Amino acid sequence: MCLQCLARDPELTTYDSHVAAASGSATVDTVRASLPSYSLDQVGTQLTHGYWNSTGRDWRAFDVTSGGTLTYDVSQLDATGRATAIQAFDAWTAATGIQFTAVSSASADIVFVDDNSGAYAYSYIAGHTITQSYVNVHAGWQAYGGYYLQTYIHEIGHAMGLGHAGNYNGSASFGTNAHYQQDSWQYSIMSYFDQWENTYTDATHNYVASAQMADMVAMWWLYGTPGNVNTGDTVYGDGTTLSQTGMGLSTSWAVTIFDSGGTDTINLASRGYAQRIDLRGESFSDINGETGNLAIMRGAVIENAHTGNGWDHVTTNEGDNHIRTGGGNDTMVASTGDDTLDGGAGSDTVEFSGAFGDYALSHTDGITVSTADGATQVVSVETLVFADGTAVIGSSSEGATYSFTATDAAHVSVVVTLDTDRSAAWAALTDTFDASGTLLTRTTLNDNGTSSFEDFTTSDTTVALTDDSDEYAWSAWTRTYDGNGTITESVMVMDNGVTRTTQYEDGQRTQMAAADTQDVAAWDAYSDTYGSTGERTGQTVTWDDGRIMQTGFQGGQRSTTTVTDAADSFTWASYTDRYDDAGARTEQVMTMDNGLQINSTWSGNSRTSVTVSDTAGRHSWDSYTDSFDALGRCTQREMTLDNGLQINTGFANGTRSSVTVTDGGDGYSWSSYTDTFDAAGNRTSQVMTLDNGLEIATAFSGGDPSARTMTDHNDQFVWQTATTRYDASGQVTEKALLMDDGREISTAYSGGERTSTSVTDSGENFSWQSYTDHFDLASGARVARELTFDSGMEIDTEYHTNGARSSVTVTDGGGAFFWSHYTTTYDTAGDALERVLTLDNGQELTTTFAEEPDYGLA
16 A cells, blocks of 8 residues: 655645745746756656656556546545545546446445545555545645635646645655756646746646546556547637537646547637637647647647637648637648648738748648648738748729738748639749849749749858847847758857857758857857757867867767767866766766776666776776765676685675685685674674685674684695684683584683683593583693593592692492492592592492502593
8 A cells, every 4th residue: 555645734844935936037047047947758657757766666557548437436525525626536537538337336446535634646556556545635625716626636646646746745845845847737736846936938827627647657558548638629728619618728727639530729819818829739839828728739730710709810730720719819830731821810921831932832721831731821910920930911993813922031022913803824923033133043833733833043142131120149140041941051250259160961950050250158069969859969069178078979868978088188188977868977988097997887876886997007996996885886796806806895774794715816825705884884793715715703892803713625734613702801711612523522711721621522422421621821831631431431530739639529420339338538649548438328449548559530
């Protein structure tokens, strides 16, 4: 079961203030420069993976795909809660194509309650599969108005597998918790930040009544791209054909439209606002006097748009669009497809992306502007704007022709004449003239569909612009076109002295080179190269300090950067950085002037390893590699020395914990050893393996040896193991030997002097079990021996200071004799003095010796 994912309570949250940001550009610039900009897919990945990974969990989803069905139980909610939950499910059906069916069952896929405070959701997970989810939105949240519906949509998002748009839960502030620019309701209903809190967007504050674009990207990754959403001829706005909340496009909500098919219309014809509608996928529109409150999702093709009497701006898409802008001085931006653009009343403009000469003009029921990508019919439009100028539409008094006069710096005029009464063999003529009225070029579109281009000047055409009034950042701009009118070169001289030269092939930019002729920049020169689709593929920069930086790009994203110290101004000769698809650095390879090569790796903006190689042989080592944890602390160092030694050092919490040294060059009498250390850096143990097979394990306390054990793995000695223990002063306290014949020999010491030696016959190779010798601390002489035989007999012997025995006590522990024990005492010469014998019946016999007789008992 996952932890609760909480919705943000507007009564408990302190929202960021934007007053400071509005008071000066320095504050705004500092904030804006601090966060990266995410693509829609990167925001989607944050929702499916990033949030969960930040909490130690992974992505999750129900076992269903788009077009499938999930069940829900709202029986525990009040009437308002039930109705709102159903509204929220409408929003998710429109985003995913998944159908939601109500049941009254505790086993429903999603179960709703409202009896706990706050708003949250949690799920039961098996692997990556959600088996059941619970959603709680307290009934008290009904007082929050539109935020109540938004909260239900948010919590159902959690229930279906989405995390938060940032790595937060319960509460957050944009300045502290946002880690990319797009973290707001404008992109994701799973964000904690409304449009006003996010300092990177100008969108108007609105509650959200739908899944937003990043939410859809995330859901499509989890459940698949839907093909069953709004497949008919759908109307959004006035007279909407949908019951989904927000699709009337009122001022109450911000919404995102997704549509799988049909011929669809955004209808704002009854409204007097100056609308800005962008029909392209992944775009935002400004409607009803607000900013960024309508989005159209990628893959959705909305064909038509109708606006009212405001001064409107409509951008078309790749579909066949029908745009009607009503009254007002409106602007429409043409695209590919066969479009009809009707400006209605007012002075209206249509903008085209290409140059005037790239289009063919004709007239049927209105003016048609055509390219290979489609034909745009313009109705009730007064001005056409092209990349190289503006055309004003007029007509002759006879009505036989329409004339378009375009004026820009490339020529004095262009006149396009349309054969509206079909009296000529051509449909349109496009003529350009110089200042004297001399015809420069003519393009003819013939009735048979062919076209011809006539150039009355040279084979190439040069266009030179001069900024005499200093209105622009450049002072001169020269463009060269081939005989077909396709640009081949552009040379721009900037006001600051920088010269930019751009080369083209087939009209497509291939290279741009800049030179800092006035030394106003930190670089001397740079050049960019471009691919066949216009994307940048490489950049080379020569800096004032002599560095040469070469950058490669893939898919518009930086992939590699190589910097060379050509002027030898730095301590390194060159380095190369590599980046992943998200632009994060993954590796750096640096070559130092002294021959060192440093290879560093990164993961998630954190350094993971550094490898240093001594390629010039200047040091006593060949290479070493440091590894790091997520906090940047070293976890391991692996070093190879010139003499073949390999040193592997482990670290815990940034402190050395172990060192393993391996004799790879066989230059020593040992093959390897490992030292371990405590948190304070004190050595706690060492395990050394010698070439002869001995293993020496040493324990340390307070930095000094406390025990040392040698193990004879190759059976070269008469013993198997030998252990020596030490006290805090370093003196031996005990020695223990395990002999090959099974004997265990343990010797105790005090103050460095032997006090006792115990020998045990663990291998049962002798007639005795064990014996112990005791020694005098001062002289080291043996003072006693205790001997136990296999038969159970025990012999305890004490000794005089001269080493001669002073007494012997023999005990019949095995009950083999008629006596239980006897004790014989001796003089310093070793002669028996007395024997006391205790019989089994308890009788005691005492014998005094002048000379010791032989009873066969000693």
